[in-house]
Amino acid sequence: MFRYTGRALALVWATSPALLIGLVLLTVVSGVLPAAIAYVGARIVDAVVAAIDVARQTGHAGGLALYRPVLEWVAFEGLLVAAAGGATRMTSLCQALLRIQLGQRVNVMILEKALTLELTHFEDSEFYDQLTRARREASVRPLSLIMKTASLTQNAISLISYGALLIQFSPWAVTILLLAGVPSFIAEARYSGQAFQLFRWRSPATRMQAYLETVIAREDHAKEVKLFGLGPLLLGRYQKIHADLYGQERALAVRRDGWGFALGLIGVAAYYGAYAWVAISTVLARITLGQMTMYLALFRNGQGAVTSILTAVSGMYEDNLYLSTLYEYLEAPVAPPPGTQLRGPKPDDGIRFEHVSFTYPGAEAPALHDIDLHIRPGESLALVGENGAGKTTLIKLLTRLYAPTRGRILLDGLDLQGWDEAALRARIGVIFQDFARYQFMVGENIGAGDVRDFDDDARWREAATQGMAAPFVESLPKGYHTQLGKWFREGRELSGGQWQKIALSRAFMRNQADILVLDEPTAAMDAGAEAEIFAHFRTLMRSRIAIVISHRFSTVRMADQIIVVDQGRIVERGNHDALMQHNGIYAHLFSLQARGYQ
Numbered sequence: 001m002f003r004y005t006g007r008a009l010a011l012v013w014a015t016s017p018a019l020l021i022g023l024v025l026l027t028v029v030s031g032v033l034p035a036a037i038a039y040v041g042a043r044i045v046d047a048v049v050a051a052i053d054v055a056r057q058t059g060h061a062g063g064l065a066l067y068r069p070v071l072e073w074v075a076f077e078g079l080l081v082a083a084a085g086g087a088t089r090m091t092s093l094c095q096a097l098l099r100i101q102l103g104q105r106v107n108v109m110i111l112e113k114a115l116t117l118e119l120t121h122f123e124d125s126e127f128y129d130q131l132t133r134a135r136r137e138a139s140v141r142p143l144s145l146i147m148k149t150a151s152l153t154q155n156a157i158s159l160i161s162y163g164a165l166l167i168q169f170s171p172w173a174v175t176i177l178l179l180a181g182v183p184s185f186i187a188e189a190r191y192s193g194q195a196f197q198l199f200r201w202r203s204p205a206t207r208m209q210a211y212l213e214t215v216i217a218r219e220d221h222a223k224e225v226k227l228f229g230l231g232p233l234l235l236g237r238y239q240k241i242h243a244d245l246y247g248q249e250r251a252l253a254v255r256r257d258g259w260g261f262a263l264g265l266i267g268v269a270a271y272y273g274a275y276a277w278v279a280i281s282t283v284l285a286r287i288t289l290g291q292m293t294m295y296l297a298l299f300r301n302g303q304g305a306v307t308s309i310l311t312a313v314s315g316m317y318e319d320n321l322y323l324s325t326l327y328e329y330l331e332a333p334v335a336p337p338p339g340t341q342l343r344g345p346k347p348d349d350g351i352r353f354e355h356v357s358f359t360y361p362g363a364e365a366p367a368l369h370d371i372d373l374h375i376r377p378g379e380s381l382a383l384v385g386e387n388g389a390g391k392t393t394l395i396k397l398l399t400r401l402y403a404p405t406r407g408r409i410l411l412d413g414l415d416l417q418g419w420d421e422a423a424l425r426a427r428i429g430v431i432f433q434d435f436a437r438y439q440f441m442v443g444e445n446i447g448a449g450d451v452r453d454f455d456d457d458a459r460w461r462e463a464a465t466q467g468m469a470a471p472f473v474e475s476l477p478k479g480y481h482t483q484l485g486k487w488f489r490e491g492r493e494l495s496g497g498q499w500q501k502i503a504l505s506r507a508f509m510r511n512q513a514d515i516l517v518l519d520e521p522t523a524a525m526d527a528g529a530e531a532e533i534f535a536h537f538r539t540l541m542r543s544r545i546a547i548v549i550s551h552r553f554s555t556v557r558m559a560d561q562i563i564v565v566d567q568g569r570i571v572e573r574g575n576h577d578a579l580m581q582h583n584g585i586y587a588h589l590f591s592l593q594a595r596g597y598q
């Protein structure tokens with residue numbers, strides 16, 4: 001129950017010490033006030049009874065002096081009640097402010113962790129569940145845990161002060177008060193555990209539901225969902241998941257509340273038993289009428305406090321379970337950043353693959369097999385092969401998104417693993433075929449290629465010119481400041497080819513990079529644009545390394561070195577003329593495409 005309380009407390013303290021101190025003080029004040037109010041209530045009744053006696057004896061001749069003690073106590077109770085009300089309000093104010101700050105802080109922690117993760121984490125469904133669980137629930141749990149700890153403390157203080165007053169009546173009364181709530185507490189704790197298990201278990205299903213929501217309700221899927229009439233089918237799936245989950249949730253809720261009610265009756269019975277006892281004691285004149293009012297109030301409040309304590313405790317238990325998912329995620333091991341070297345021993349060596357093999361995590365067959373390759377600065381390389389041959393995988397290895405399962409890749413004579421992360425990233429500019437389409441401004445979409453110049457207007461323009469995006473961008477209503485995508489106000493949508501030109505410009509933002517990798521950069525471009533891009537590309541890449549993956553042989557043939565990949569192996573290599581002469585796969589595919597154009 002207290003496992004994560006310390007950490008949650010540290011987190012809240014780090015978020016706002018002032019608010020936390022405020023909460024603690026308010027907790028103590030709110031804890032003591034109810035008993036004080038009950039005590040003053042008793043003094044009011046006793047003062048009234050005394051005043052009645054005096055009035056009887058003096059024939060109502062006392063005047064203001066007769067009422068004075070009563071009025072003073074009443075005013076005092078009024079003040080205490082006002083103070084209690086103020087304390088409640090201030091608590092909820094502190095709580096609201098902390099909730100906002102803490103929610104943000106935890107979300108930032110979750111996102112910061114996400115930035116340190118590797119690509120493999122994102123492709124691992126179990127890890128994804130963990131991330132989703134942490135995101136869904138954990139951001140509200142630390143505060144909830146603190147508030148419950150506060151409520152626990154406050155009610156414990158109240159209970160102790162009630163006990164101190166009640167013990168004058170009978171120690172047994174205190175015992176009854178404390179024990180009456182225990183059965184419902186045990187039930188509550190048990191069901192909190194089960195609710196958490198259910199939450200954990202249904203993670204994949206809830207994730208599927210969230211995904212279906214995205215598919216049904218987001219613009220990028222809307223076109224297909226409409227045209228293929230997928231809507232009802234997807235909605236049906238969505239509802240089926242709900243129906244499957246609902247059965248379990250209902251069963252748990254029914255059991256939880258059923259037992260809660262049944263065991264709660266024990267508390268009610270104890271309260272009314274004590275009520276009768278106190279009443280009889282008053283009739284027998286063992287206690288005054290004022291004391292009776294106080295003891296009854298103490299019992300009623302005391303029972304409320306016991307219930308609140310038990311709720312807080314089982315809630316804390318539940319919060320701890322949920323926080324465990326947050327810390328499980330935050331503490332998920334990430335590989336330490338591999339290298340620290342800023343340059344290699346042979347700056348003119350370029351890129352070398354030495355017997356590189358790679359199998360995706362969880363996959364059985366290797367995606368790449370015994371790849372040997374050397375690309376020198378100033379050279380261009382084209383990768384050709386059918387779908388799924390392993391071309392993109394080769395690029396993912398080169399960019400160190402994955403590490404080879406066997407063999408090694410060298411840049412400037414230094415193993416990629418030895419390179420400092422930032423130094424390596426700065427050397428390589430890459431655009432994948434599934435490049436991201438950010439719902440930002442056009443300029444920022446280009447600027448994303450180089451964070452240092454993310455906002456630099458002049459650099460955007462330069463890159464856009466090289467990527468052939470400049471003419472159409474400049475014709476947009478707000479030029480480089482036009483918002484893209486439909487999520488935000490005045491967002492414009494671009495055509496497939498225009499997006500590709502943006503992506504290409506993004507790659508050109510890396511003007512310091514001496515390796516440029518383009519994975520099917522021109523597939524969506526018109527033929528004129530493609531020819532121009534490559535003419536341009538060649539002059540630009542004179543002393544650098546250019547790697548292009550393309551299914552268009554008009555592009556491929558311009559490369560100095562062409563590699564044909566088949567089922568993860570290099571099966572042919574050479575320049576266009578050599579490969580044509582060799583009359584193998586390349587020559588076959590080339591002639592096939594050329595014939596199509598005749």
Ligand SMILES: Nc1ncnc2c1ncn2[C@@H]1O[C@H](COP(=O)(O)OP(=O)(O)OP(=O)(O)O)[C@@H](O)[C@H]1O
Pocket residue numbers: 123360361363367385386387388389390391392393394
């Ligand atoms: N993230 C991944 N996890 C597991 N397997 C993958 C992953 N990405 C690709 N694969 C598999 O690895 C193989 C090579 O894929 P790759 O994307 O490298 O092909 P490609 O040659 O680029 O194909 P295309 O021409 O269709 O783009 C395929 O069999 C594919 O199913």
